[in-house]
Amino acid sequence: MKKDLVIAIDLGATNLRAGIISKNGKILKCFKIKTPKTSEAEILNNIIVLVNALLENFKKQNIKAITVAAGSPVSQDELIAPPNMPFKKIAIRKPLEKYFKLPVILNNDCIAAVWGEKHFGAGKKFKNLVYITISSGIGAGAIVDNHLLSGHSNNAAEIGHFTIDTKYNLLCGCKKGHGHWEAMCSGNNLPRFFKAWLKENRIKNKYLIRKSADIFALADKKDKIILKFLKEVGQLNGHGISNAIVAYDPELITLGGGVVLNNKKHILPYLKKNVDKYLKTPKIITTPLKEDIVLLGAAALVFYPKN
Ligand SMILES: [Zn+2]
Structure with missing residues (x-):
């Protein structure tokens, strides 16, 4: 089975977006909601709900990885005291890997964005x-x-x-x-x-x-x-x-x-x-x-x- 799709998450201070993306940069399906402001757990839960909704239309075997880009600062595992969100830390990588049994990577949103500009823009x-x-x-x-x-x-x-x-x-x-x-x-x-x-x-x-x-x-x-x-x-x-x-x-x-x-x-x-x-x-x-x-x-x- 060809792993030629990724699930991408854009975790911004205002909007939370999740999409299925192909190798040539085509967004095949995308959902957007307002980023929850209530708790760290709600952010994680909403990501899980969105990813599950995306997986309803695509085969999990085709997914290469889940890739999350978030307002910084981020480590490889979590968001650390994001200045535009009312949270101290939000663990991302491990809980999502455990839940979906797929590789998960986490990056700073702007560092991801310039790489997107280079390859698709x-x-x-x-x-x-x-x-x-x-x-x-x-x-x-x-x-x-x-x-x-x-x-x-x-x-x-x-x-x-x-x-x-x-x-x-x-x-x-x-x-x-x-x-x-x-x-x-x-x-x-x-x-x-x-x-x-x-x-x-x-x-x-x-x-x-x-x-x-x-x-x-x-x-x-x-x-x-x-x-x-x-x-x-x-x-x-x-x-x-x-x-x-x-x-x-x-x-x-x-x-x-x-x-x-x-x-x-x-x-x-x-x-x-x-x-x-x-x-x-x-x-x-x-x-x-x-x-x-x-x-x-x-x-x-x-x-x-x-x-
Ligand atoms: Zn400052």
Whole structure:
């Protein structure tokens, strides 16, 4: 029996997706639910339910492995105090291996994503590329000289925790520092940054902003104050991207994550305008793989193991 399929899981802070993927990067079946916030056990149970649902339509003998990509930091076995989830640790590999009797691998979602870009997306022709997500959090994966960077603890390119601001003093969700890129410009933190920005600029807060989508909805209505705020967000995004360029010297940067993909016109022009020209500016585009990039990347790590 040919083992030419994998079951890929994208365990994000917002959504939990599970799909059956073929070797040429085709998603044959996929389910998506909101990521449970109640307990570690519920996350694991939901993964089991989704995988069982996928297996109803496919033969287990054809499955090469279950591959899980999750918001970091991750070890080979578990998620460790993910900054965007209310849990300390979530054991993944051993319980799933025991339950399904299939090999299970666990990786950082952005490291998986850039491998997906390389094998199934815009990165096929490039030896040096970086994928950056701006979603609930901010993270990246990097390929340098065709080599996928994983790092000492398997979490290389955690660039959401670059310090890019010293003015607003906002504590990051990682609780390890202030002014991290993720603390300012991620989907979870934009509303808080907006509040701090209004205060710093002595603008009366007449807004009811609960989530970042509220900010972008007002930007669509051309709210002048919001548009001014998004210019500053663009400056900070520019700092983050500039740091990534000097760190990895890429030919291509692809961007993904809900904040970028759903609000291209409010994010991309400001971001590109603020990229430093110290090194050769790479091509900067949104990923053609869109919200499937992590799922496809997790599968790519099984079909095309990293060197
Ligand atoms: Zn941080």
